[in-house]
Amino acid sequence: MFVLAPVTKPAELHPARALLTPTWIGALAVLVANDHWLKGADMIPGALTGKLSDFAGMLVAPVLLAALLRVRSRGALLACHLAVAAVFAGIQLSAGFAAQWSALMGLVGHPWAITCDPTDLIALPFLLLSWKLLVPEMDPSLPTLAPIQRSAVAGLSVFGLWSTVATSDERGIDPSDEWYEDVYGHLYVNNANEFEISLHVRPLRSDVLLDCDQVSSDPGRLLGEDAFGEAEHWSLPGFTNFAIELDESRGCDAAWIAGEGVEPTIVFVDDLALHAPRWWSGQTFDVEELEDGGLGVRFEDGVGGEWIGSDALRFTPKTDAPEQPDSCEIPSGESRLDWPLIVPKRDVRVLGVEAGADGCYELELQEQVTTNSEVTDFGEPYGFYLCAPEAGMPLAEDEALRFEVIYGNSGERELRVTLLDPATLDVAVSESGMPTRQVRYLRGGNDPQFIGPALNRQLVAVPGVSCPWQVEAACATVERHVELAVAGSPSFLQPGVPVSFADPPESGAMVRTAIRSYARERAVLDQSCAEGALQMTYDIDFVVISEPLI
Numbered sequence: 001m002f003v004l005a006p007v008t009k010p011a012e013l014h015p016a017r018a019l020l021t022p023t024w025i026g027a028l029a030v031l032v033a034n035d036h037w038l039k040g041a042d043m044i045p046g047a048l049t050g051k052l053s054d055f056a057g058m059l060v061a062p063v064l065l066a067a068l069l070r071v072r073s074r075g076a077l078l079a080c081h082l083a084v085a086a087v088f089a090g091i092q093l094s095a096g097f098a099a100q101w102s103a104l105m106g107l108v109g110h111p112w113a114i115t116c117d118p119t120d121l122i123a124l125p126f127l128l129l130s131w132k133l134l135v136p137e138m139d140p141s142l143p144t145l146a147p148i149q150r151s152a153v154a155g156l157s158v159f160g161l162w163s164t165v166a167t168s169d170e171r172g173i174d175p176s177d178e179w180y181e182d183v184y185g186h187l188y189v190n191n192a193n194e195f196e197i198s199l200h201v202r203p204l205r206s207d208v209l210l211d212c213d214q215v216s217s218d219p220g221r222l223l224g225e226d227a228f229g230e231a232e233h234w235s236l237p238g239f240t241n242f243a244i245e246l247d248e249s250r251g252c253d254a255a256w257i258a259g260e261g262v263e264p265t266i267v268f269v270d271d272l273a274l275h276a277p278r279w280w281s282g283q284t285f286d287v288e289e290l291e292d293g294g295l296g297v298r299f300e301d302g303v304g305g306e307w308i309g310s311d312a313l314r315f316t317p318k319t320d321a322p323e324q325p326d327s328c329e330i331p332s333g334e335s336r337l338d339w340p341l342i343v344p345k346r347d348v349r350v351l352g353v354e355a356g357a358d359g360c361y362e363l364e365l366q367e368q369v370t371t372n373s374e375v376t377d378f379g380e381p382y383g384f385y386l387c388a389p390e391a392g393m394p395l396a397e398d399e400a401l402r403f404e405v406i407y408g409n410s411g412e413r414e415l416r417v418t419l420l421d422p423a424t425l426d427v428a429v430s431e432s433g434m435p436t437r438q439v440r441y442l443r444g445g446n447d448p449q450f451i452g453p454a455l456n457r458q459l460v461a462v463p464g465v466s467c468p469w470q471v472e473a474a475c476a477t478v479e480r481h482v483e484l485a486v487a488g489s490p491s492f493l494q495p496g497v498p499v500s501f502a503d504p505p506e507s508g509a510m511v512r513t514a515i516r517s518y519a520r521e522r523a524v525l526d527q528s529c530a531e532g533a534l535q536m537t538y539d540i541d542f543v544v545i546s547e548p549l550i
Contacts, residue, residue, distance in 0.1 A: 013077060013138040015066035023133050027059035051123065058084070058126035063134050077135065081127050092120045117184075117245070180282030185243025187267055188280040189257065190296035191236035192287050192308065197297060198235050199259035201244060202228035207527040208476050209536050212252035212270050214469070214523035215478075219254060219268035220315035222469055222523055227476035228256040239285050241294070248272045256317075262297055262305035266315045321470070328467035328481050333496035335359045336518050336531065337443040337541040338387040339415050343403040347425045350399045351381055360387040363395065370425050375400075386415075388441060389496035392515045392543035395439070400425060411527075411534030412450075415441040430548040434508055438546045444532035445540040448484065454544045455512050457501055458487035461538055463521045476526035482519050482538065502549050509549035517541035 018024050034052045062081040071077055090097035191197050204210075208227045215222050234242050246253035246269060253272060258264035269275050275293065287296055287308055295310040307314060344365060352364040362385050367378040386393070395401065400420035407413050419428045419437040428436040445451045452459040462483040469478045483492040486501065493499060493516040503509035518532075518541035525536055532539040 012072035013074065013135070015063055015071060015077065015138050017139075018063045018134040018137040019067055021134065021137050023137075024059065024063060027056045031056040031060055051120065054088075054120050054123035055126050058088075058123050059130045059134070062127060062130055074135075077138075081131060085124055085127055088124070089121060092118050180237075180240050182279045182282050183241055183243035184277060184279050185245040186253075186269060186272065186275050186277045187244045187246075187293045187295070187310065187313065188241045189234075189236075189244065190241045190284045190287070190290060190294055190309070191238060192284075192296040192298040194238040196235060196237050197259060197262075197299075197305070198233065199242075199257060199262065199297065200231035200233045202231045202256040204247070204250075204254050205229040205476075205526075205528070206247075209525040209527065210250060210252055210254075211523045211536055212250075215252065215254075215268070216270040218318075218469075219266055221318040221320070222471065222478050223254050223256075223266055223268065223315075223317075224319075224471055224476055225256065225264075225317065226474065227254075227524065227526065239283050241280060241282055241284055243280060245277060246272060246275075248277075259297070259305070261299070263307075264317050265295075265307050266317055267295070267310070267313050268315055269313060322468035324468065324470070325466070328464055330481065331495050333389070333494065334518055335389065335495070335541075336387065337392075337415075337441050337543070338385075339441070340384065343405045343415065344384065346378060347400060347402050347420055349377075349422065350395060350397050350401060352397055353393075353395060355390075356385075358387075359389075360385050361393055361395075368400070368425060375423065375425055386441075388543060389515050389517055391496055391498040391513075392439070392441070392517065392545070394437065394545060398422070400428075402427070408444075410444075410446050411532060412442070412444040412446065414443070417441070430550075432507055432509075432548055434510060434548040435546070436548065440544045440546070442540075442542045442544070444534070445542060446533035446535040446538050448538065448540065451540060451542050454542075455486065455501065455514050456503070456510070457512075457514075459542075460485050460487055461519070461521065461540075462492070469523050471524075472526075472530075475529040476524055477522065477530045478524035479520040479522045479539070482521040484516050484519050484540070484542075486514065498545075505549065510546050511549045513545040513547075515543040515545075517543060 031053055034056065062077075062084045065084065066077050066080040069076070069080065071080060092098075189199065189201075204223075204227055206229075236242060244255050244257075244267065246255070251272060252268070252270045254266055254268040256264060256266055278293075280291070280294065284290060284294065284296070287298065290296055290309040293310065293313075295314050296308045297305045298308055299305045338360070344367060346367040346369060348365040348367050350363055351366055354362045354364075356362060362383050364381055365384050366381045368375050369378045370376075386395075395417065400422040402418045402420055402425075404416040404418070405413065406416070417439045418435060420426065421428045430436055440454050442451055442454060448459040448461045462485060464481045464483065467480045469480050471478050485492050486499070489499070493514060495516050495518070498513045498515050500511055500513045502511040518539070520539045522533075522537055522539060525534070527534050530539075532541070
């Protein structure tokens with residue numbers, strides 16, 4: 001016979017108990033103190049106050065929500081924690097979600113001007129701390145709450161609810177008694193109107209690099225629209241502010257701001273070390289009170305919006321192209337080095353060399369191998385192109401060659417072509433034991449000092465400071481002509497013109513022939529579309545031919 005055991009219901013939890021613990025009350029005190037006194041008081045770093053409320057809120061909110069909903073099961077309590085996590089993550093990751101949440105808070109009298117900040121997600125682990133520390137305090141086996149304790153729970157619930165929706169600093173309450181949380185960033189934008197406006201902000205793309213000193217000379221022209229990324233959209237109630245947080249790792253940074261009826265403007269900070277991020281008021285009612293880091297949009301009757309404030313940081317976009325003096329024109333004979341990404345892996349014999357009209361050469365190559373001390377052909381002949389100045393192409397028919405390619409970390413690459421002994425496929429050497437000839441094709445060098453060692457000399461770049469910067473079409477890269485010279489040489493290197501430099505006569509001495517192929521200086525580099533160097537500040541193609549000094 002089977003005996004059915006009675007079914008026992010899981011013990012019910014009592015979240016209200018947790019509201020009376022030192023942990024929860026302490027977290028609530030930190031939340032209130034931080035939002036209403038510490039932010040903007042310069043007592044502790046702004047970066048810390050910006051996160052402190054998030055940490056405390058992860059302890060306060062889920063238990064408060066559970067107490068207000070009078071949940072009794074662990075599953076329902078877990079759902080409260082997950083709901084807090086979902087709302088918090090949505091606000092930090094989605095401007096659209098943040099706007100909806102702001103509107104919802106407006107229904108309870110506390111609209112927010114929210115700044116999305118994915119770095120705030122580091123507060124989420126505090127939900128686990130809330131579960132570990134506060135769930136044990138909800139044990140129903142503990143003594144029943146006394147009437148005075150229940151009154152305290154009710155009061156703390158009201159105070160806790162207010163603290164989680166109210167925002168810091170009640171200065172500047174508008175005529176309708178609405179107030180908004182402070183905003184954190186390097187700059188802020190104010191809606192200097194009674195009505196709501198919409199703006200969008202486009203940050204500088206992460207793959208766009210700047211020479212801060214050069215860009216500061218004319219940010220409105222040198223920072224084209226192509227330099228900026230996806231827009232973040234803002235709906236600003238009257239007299240409210242939102243902050244712009246810039247990328248301090250750049251040293252300088254910019255953002256593109258525009259909106260309906262508002263002409264675009266570029267904000268550019270040339271030295272972020274002098275413009276540290278801070279907390280700004282969530283509202284500004286008088287444009288005369290705009291601080292150094294504040295700019296605003298004001299609509300006048302019958303006209304579009306105009307930008308006001310921060311004249312030293314705000315620039316009107318320009319698309320004009322200054323006239324290029326003759327001395328700054330691209331010199332004749334200049335061309336880029338180029339070759340296929342896949343080069344011969346075996347030694348080759350040159351069957352033919354044919355010059356093309358585009359400045360490239362087609363080499364017909366036959367791969368070779370050594371078998372039983374004899375050189376034999378391997379596979380079928382094939383074509384290989386190499387774009388280089390004529391003086392940088394000493395390769396000839398019937399020569400045996402070895403190709404090696406080297407890739408750098410900044411977009412530069414090098415092709416080394418070494419002359420071989422056709423009978424053995426060993427490196428051909430002179431009587432002094434030095435390689436008979438090696439050609440180094442250096443493409444995309446971002447600094448002359450890295451090219452100089454190939455020449456065994458110091459290579460110097462001389463920027464054309466009188467030449468206006470040129471913005472590339474359909475690319476954010478900004479560059480201009482630059483001269484190259486070998487230290488101690490009386491003249492600049494001319495494109496395609498070989499210049500030889502010999503070592504002092506002694507055993508192992510070499511003569512190296514330098515051929516400048518291409519040279520530019522850059523103020524802005526768009527890594528997504530620029531050719532050559534993928535780091536600042538130069539983009540140089542150079543050929544070095546090394547031979548024994550006879």
